[in-house]
Amino acid sequence: MATSYRQWIVWIVSLISFVSGAIIDTRTIQSVHNTSYDYIILGGGTAGLVVASRLSEDPETTVLVVEAGDFERTNPNVTDPSGLGIGKNTRVDWNYDTAPQIYGGNESIVYSAGKGLGGSSLINDLWPSLGLELDWNKIFTYSKQSENFHAPPPNLTALGASYEADDHGFSGLLSTCFSNHITPGDTHEIFNTTMKKFGIQPRHEFNGGDLNGFGVQQVTQDPVADIREDAARAYYYPFMNRKNLVAMVNTTATRIIWGQDSSDGSAVASAAEISSSTGEISTIQANKEIILSAGALRSPAILEHSGVGNPSILSRQSIDAKINLPSVGENLQDQTTMATLASNANNVTIPGLPAFVAFVSLEDLFGSNTSSLYNNTLSKIPSYASTIAAQNGGSSSATVQERLLKSQLDLLFRSNTPTSEIVPAAIQSFTAVVFWPLQPFSRGSVHIQSPNATLQPKIDPKFFQFDFDTQVAVATAKFSRRFLTTSPVVDTIDLSTLSPSFEDIPEDADDEVWADWVKNKSNYQPNYHHLGTCAMLPRELGGVVDNEFRVYGTKNVRVVDLSVIPLQVAGHSTSLLYGVAEWAAEKIRGAV
Numbered sequence: 300m301a302t303s304y305r306q307w308i309v310w311i312v313s314l315i316s317f318v319s320g321a322i323i324d325t326r327t328i329q330s331v332h333n334t335s336y337d338y339i340i341l342g343g344g345t346a347g348l349v350v351a352s353r354l355s356e357d358p359e360t361t362v363l364v365v366e367a368g369d370f371e372r373t374n375p376n377v378t379d380p381s382g383l384g385i386g387k388n389t390r391v392d393w394n395y396d397t398a399p400q401i402y403g404g405n406e407s408i409v410y411s412a413g414k415g416l417g418g419s420s421l422i423n424d425l426w427p428s429l430g431l432e433l434d435w436n437k438i439f440t441y442s443k444q445s446e447n448f449h450a451p452p453p454n455l456t457a458l459g460a461s462y463e464a465d466d467h468g469f470s471g472l473l474s475t476c477f478s479n480h481i482t483p484g485d486t487h488e489i490f491n492t493t494m495k496k497f498g499i500q501p502r503h504e505f506n507g508g509d510l511n512g513f514g515v516q517q518v519t520q521d522p523v524a525d526i527r528e529d530a531a532r533a534y535y536y537p538f539m540n541r542k543n544l545v546a547m548v549n550t551t552a553t554r555i556i557w558g559q560d561s562s563d564g565s566a567v568a569s570a571a572e573i574s575s576s577t578g579e580i581s582t583i584q585a586n587k588e589i590i591l592s593a594g595a596l597r598s599p600a601i602l603e604h605s606g607v608g609n610p611s612i613l614s615r616q617s618i619d620a621k622i623n624l625p626s627v628g629e630n631l632q633d634q635t636t637m638a639t640l641a642s643n644a645n646n647v648t649i650p651g652l653p654a655f656v657a658f659v660s661l662e663d664l665f666g667s668n669t670s671s672l673y674n675n676t677l678s679k680i681p682s683y684a685s686t687i688a689a690q691n692g693g694s695s696s697a698t699v700q701e702r703l704l705k706s707q708l709d710l711l712f713r714s715n716t717p718t719s720e721i722v723p724a725a726i727q728s729f730t731a732v733v734f735w736p737l738q739p740f741s742r743g744s745v746h747i748q749s750p751n752a753t754l755q756p757k758i759d760p761k762f763f764q765f766d767f768d769t770q771v772a773v774a775t776a777k778f779s780r781r782f783l784t785t786s787p788v789v790d791t792i793d794l795s796t797l798s799p800s801f802e803d804i805p806e807d808a809d810d811e812v813w814a815d816w817v818k819n820k821s822n823y824q825p826n827y828h829h830l831g832t833c834a835m836l837p838r839e840l841g842g843v844v845d846n847e848f849r850v851y852g853t854k855n856v857r858v859v860d861l862s863v864i865p866l867q868v869a870g871h872s873t874s875l876l877y878g879v880a881e882w883a884a885e886k887i888r889g890a891v
Contacts, residue, residue, distance in 0.1 A: 335584035341552035346880040347592030352534040353884035355544040398759040442878030443468035449476040459487035461503040482651035553752035555605035595862035599628035622852035626694035631743035634826035640731035642796040653724030658717035664774040695841030732779035833862035
C-alpha cells in the first residue's frame with residue numbers, strides 16, 4: 300500500500316498538463332543551409348509561435364521557426380483534454396534532470412515542461428518600480444487580445460463555473476473555456492463549504508487580477524472539438540500555408556553567429572547555427588533579427604554557447620566571450636509542488652478532472668503570526684541577499700537582491716497578494732490537495748556544462764535554499780491536511796488512509812517535523828513554472844534584456860519567453876506568456 304501511495308503522490312503532484320509547441324515543415328536542413336530569413340525564431344513553443352504568427356501577418360516579412368520537437372497535432376498525449384500529466388516521460392517532455400537539491404533531500408529531480416492557465420497580480424506594482432514598462436494593465440490587455448473565451452453552458456455553471464465577461468477576450472486566436480470534464484456531482488459544493496470554514500470565500504473569476512478565494516479555473520481547450528488548445532493549434536496550424544512562414548522540426552538551435560559590430564559597438568547577429576536530429580550542422584542567415592524563444596532552461600544556454608554570459612563559465616567550455624553578461628542563466632525560479640491525500644470512503648470512484656482552485660494569503664496561512672513572520676523574515680533578508688550575490692557570479696549585488704526580496708515580501712504582506720495555490724481534487728479513488736507556494740525566495744541557475752550545444756545544461760533551482768520557503772511550504776501543507784480532515788470533506792474520505800498520517804505527523808507536531816516531511820518525504824516536484832534566467836531588468840539589477848526584449852550589448856537579438864519574467868507570478872505562467880508574447884510581437888513590428 301505504501302508503494303501505491305508513493306506512486307499516487309508523484310502522479311497527483313504532476314497535475315500540470317503537458318503540451319507541445321512543436322510544429323512541422325517538410326523541408327530538410329540541407330534545403331535551408333545558407334538561406335536567409337528576416338526573423339529567425341529559435342524555439343517553437345508558446346511565445347515563439349505567437350511571435351512568428353504575428354510577424355508573418357506581413358506577407359513581405361519572412362519568418363523561420365526552429366523547433367527541436369516533432370509534429371504533435373494528432374498526438375493524444377497532447378490533444379486529450381481528459382488526461383492528467385500523460386505527456387510526462389514521452390517525446391513531448393524534455394525530461395531534464397536537476398543537480399542534487401542540497402537544501403531539499405539532496406536528490407536530483409526530473410524537470411519537465413508544463414502548461415497552465417490563470418491570472419497574475421504580482422506584477423501590478425512591483426515591476427514598474429524596477430524600471431520596467433511591463434505592468435498588469437499591459438499584460439491584461441494583451442492576454443485578452445490572444446483569447447477566444449467560450450462561456451460555460453448551464454451544465455457547467457451548475458458545477459461551479461462562473462466568469463466576468465469584462466475579464467475575457469472573445470475574438471483572439473486561443474480558445475479558452477471551462478473544461479467539459481469538471482468533476483461532476485456535489486464535489487464543488489463540498490469543497491466550497493469546507494473552504495469557507497477556513498475563511499476562503501468563493502471567487503467567481505480569476506482572470507481579472509484579484510485571485511484570493513476558491514473557485515473553478517479555466518483551461519486552454521476547444522470545448523466544441525473537446526481537444527486541448529496549444530500554441531501550435533491556435534497560432535500556427537491555421538496559418539501554416541503562408542509562404543513567408545517556415546517551420547523546421549527535429550532541429551536544435553545551437554548558437555548565434557556574429558557579424559561585424561555596429562558603429563556603437565553593439566554585437567550584430569548575422570546567422571543562427573542549427574543541428575539536425577542526426578547531428579548535421581547548418582547555418583541560416585538573419586536579415587533582421589534572431590529571437591530566442593527556447594524557454595527559461597534553453598534560451599540562456601543558447602546565449603552562453605554564443606559567447607554571451609559570464610566569461611568564467613564560458614571559458615570552462617573553451618568559448619570566447621563576445622558579451623560579458625554574467626546575469627545570463629542566473630535568477631532561476633520555480634515553485635515546489637506537493638500533496639496530501641486519502642482514499643475515498645466506501646471505495647467510491649469519482650470521474651472527471653479537477654478544476655477547482657484556491658489562492659490563499661499569508662494571513663490565511665499564518666493568522667495572528669503573520670506580523671511575526673514578516674518581521675522575522677525581514678531581518679533575514681540581508682543574509683538571503685548576500686547568499687544570492689555570492690553565488691551569482693557578479694550578476695547583481697547584495698544590495699540589489701535585498702531590494703528585490705524585500706519587494707516580494709512586502710507584496711505578500713501588505714497587498715494581500717496570494718502566497719500559495721491550493722488545488723483540492725477528487726480523482727478516481729482518491730481525494731487529494733495539491734499545493735505550491737507561489738513566491739519562493741530561493742534563486743537557482745542554469746548554465747552550460749559541455750561545449751556540445753545539444754546536451755542539456757546544468758539545472759539547479761536550489762529548492763528550499765532559504766527557510767522562508769520552507770516555512771510557507773509547511774504552513775500550506777498543514778492547511779491542506781486540515782482541509783482534508785474538516786467536514787464535509789472528511790466525511791467523503793477514509794481517514795485511515797490519510798497521508799501524511801497522524802502517526803507520521805501528529806496533529807500537534809512542530810514545524811521541524813513538517814519541514815522534514817516537506818523536504819524528504821513529500822516527493823515534491825517542480826511546478827514547471829521556471830522563469831527568470833534572462834530577466835527583463837535594468838542591467839545593473841541583473842538584467843539580460845531591456846524593455847524592448849533586446850539582449851544587452853546586442854543590436855538585433857531578443858529573448859521572448861518566460862526566461863525574461865524576473866520574478867514569480869501569482870497565477871499560472873502560460874496565460875502570462877501569451878500576453879507577453881503578443882506585446883513583444885507588437886514591439887518587434889514597431890507598433891508600440
